[in-house]
Amino acid sequence: MHKRMKPVIVIFAASMVVGGCAQNPVSTAPAPVPSPQAEAAVSIVRPEPGDIAEFKADPLPARTHFNDFKVERKDLEEVLRKWYQVSENHWRHGYSHVAFGDRTGTIKLKDGTTIRWMVRPGGLATLTFQDGTALYLARELTPWKKDAEPAAERE
Numbered sequence: 001m002h003k004r005m006k007p008v009i010v011i012f013a014a015s016m017v018v019g020g021c022a023q024n025p026v027s028t029a030p031a032p033v034p035s036p037q038a039e040a041a042v043s044i045v046r047p048e049p050g051d052i053a054e055f056k057a058d059p060l061p062a063r064t065h066f067n068d069f070k071v072e073r074k075d076l077e078e079v080l081r082k083w084y085q086v087s088e089n090h091w092r093h094g095y096s097h098v099a100f101g102d103r104t105g106t107i108k109l110k111d112g113t114t115i116r117w118m119v120r121p122g123g124l125a126t127l128t129f130q131d132g133t134a135l136y137l138a139r140e141l142t143p144w145k146k147d148a149e150p151a152a153e154r155e
Helices: 002-023 036-042 073-082 088-093
Strands: 052-057 084-086 103-109 114-120 124-128 134-138
Touching (some): 052 073, 073 114, 088 134
Antiparallel strands (some): 052 103, 103 114, 114 124, 124 134
């Protein structure tokens, strides 16, 4: 009886997959292009240093090549004020990433928003918001200037 049950189960599973594909065909229509207004609505806004209510840095990782590299509140505030916002593609492919040097932590803004931050010793950083969206920052620009938005100089 055990040998008989396997083909029945396999046939049932295969019919479910085929049936699901028939009911939900893949669309060949092009994806809609969002309007500039829609893109502006989903753009990520970099927090101002003055918006930070709490700053927390995670402990240094056990394996690191940069024992003297630490990120304190004043350092993150400088990142927010002066570093360039770049696209994720530019951030990932336009820079050299240094391994085992990430410094991480969280900030809580005055409005209650919690943001996870990461700063790399080579001059790269991310801010990850509660919904999973991320802001990519770089201390200097690489030749991909078309993708960069400089921070407003604030003093």
